[in-house]
Amino acid sequence: MGGVLTADKLQASYSRPTVLDEVMVSFSRINLGTRLGSSSTAAKAKAGSGRIPVHRVRRSELSKTRTSLAQTDLSLADSNQFAYLIQIDIGGQHFMVLLDTGSSDLWVVSSDCTTLDCSGVPKYEQTPSLSLTDVPFHLTYLMGNVTGLVGSDTVTVGEFQVSSQIFAMANATGGLGLSGAGNSGILGLAFPAEASIADTVGRTLLENLFSALNDTSKRFFAFKLGRDEDDSSFTVGELDSIYANSTDDLTHTPVYAPHGSLYDYWKLPLQSLTINGTSFELSKSRVKGAAAPIAVLDTGTTLALGPTQDVARFWESVGGARQTDRGWEVPCNRAVVVGLVLGQGSSQKEYVLDPADVSWKEGSVDGGWCLGGVQGNDGVFAADWLLGDTFLRNVYVTHHAAIDSKPPAIGLRGLTDPAAALAAFVNDRGADTSPPANVSSHAPQSNTLSGGDICGIATAGGFVAGVMLAVLFYTFLKLCRRRRRHY
Secondary structure, three states: OOOOOOHHHHOOOOOOOOOOOOOEOOOOOOOOOOOOEOHHHOOEEOOOOOEOOOEEEEOOOOHHHHHHOOOOOHHHHHHOOEEEEEEEEEOOEEEEEEEEOOOOOEEEEEOOOOOHHHOOOOOEOOOOOOEEEEEEEEEEOOOOEEEEEEEEEEEEEOOEEEEEEEEEEEEEEEOOOHHHHOOOEEEEOOOHHHOOOOOOOEOOHHHHHHHOOOOHHHOEEEEEOOOOOOOOEEEEOOOOOOOOOOHHHOEEEEOOOOOOOOOOOOEEEEEEEEEOOEEEOOOOOOOOOOOOOEEEEOOOOOOEEEOHHHHHHHHHHHOOOEEEOOEEEEEOOOOOOEEEEEOOHHHOEEEEEOHHHHEEEEEEEEOOEEEEOEEEOOOOOOOOEEEOHHHHOOEEEEEEOOEOOEOOEEEEEEOOOHHHHHHHHHHHHOOOOOOOOOOOOOOOOOOOOOHHHHHHHHHHHHHHHHHHHHHHHHHHHHHHHHHHHHO
């Protein structure tokens, strides 16, 4: 997929230039007296267990999906070689699903799915406990799409069990590479406002999981994305002691949402980058009202994606990089330490990337060239950056629900030691003999106009034009009076 976060849903309150189809769920043909996923179907959990195994899986056949990726950045396709999966049960049937903080819906392929994309993966068979509706489901991701119908059944995740959990049964998928990774669907963990299945039909799985936790301070989930098959971590309501013993070990930032808007994705301010310790400014945010660029944490996106202008200047500053049809590539031995300064106020902190995530050898190699872990993409409008796996492998992250008067929050703890990571990189890739590049620290003044700029110019232009018309009209009247007096 090269990025599960939906381009259209991320642009929900803005224009949608990169979307092939609208996300739409029609409810005109169903009349539900109560929500299928109402509070009466809250999750039940066995005491003391919220750990769910995560598996990092290599996709076996990406090339088969290339025919459907003609309109997609090749950097997304080439990098989409790994997926982070967890096992869930629906109606007593086992499925591997993609762990995705960039979407909100749960869906799996049904026995009616016959497209090539979903061949060879376990499919959901209708059970006696299924409550089937005729509500259609359609969702277009940054790469790929899915269509089907909505229903509800018993869903088990780890030690949590939810009766009558709403989900979608996909009867067609395209461009998602399910058969390559072996996953039967996607588990979305973003906010309910971005669910394609509206809350009038049912609550998201995440809402129901949180409702099982009577101690509201435990209403969070946490993850660490690993570099090997089984060294990832995903927990609900508890921390993984390998990475943190207390939530105080993490730095917390309130989730960003424009004033008066609903929370949609797990967003926080991205103040700047650093390259080998030198500050690297970013362009002004395109998000209305944002004081700094806004980043979304998205486990379903492989790379870090940002504005093309900033990314081009970034690679020029790294030095030795080249731009090809696949995207930005960098010599596999290019040793650079990159940091991201995230948060705001007292929570502002730098989080360092392993050089192996900047010059990403696993992603794709062309001779001595590796795919860059940071790529340009201007198709995101409700945020400026998507921070995918090349960032998330370097941090431990907690996602907290809103509690009483406290807004939802993101907790981060950096796990990459820059000196140790750089030494390991050089030992693995060999010495980098290229001269250091000159970091272009300051962002150039943008030549593009924001929506507010355009509105301001239009208003000012309208005022000036009105004044000019008034003057001309007044002059015309004077001439007319003079002509009347003369004749």
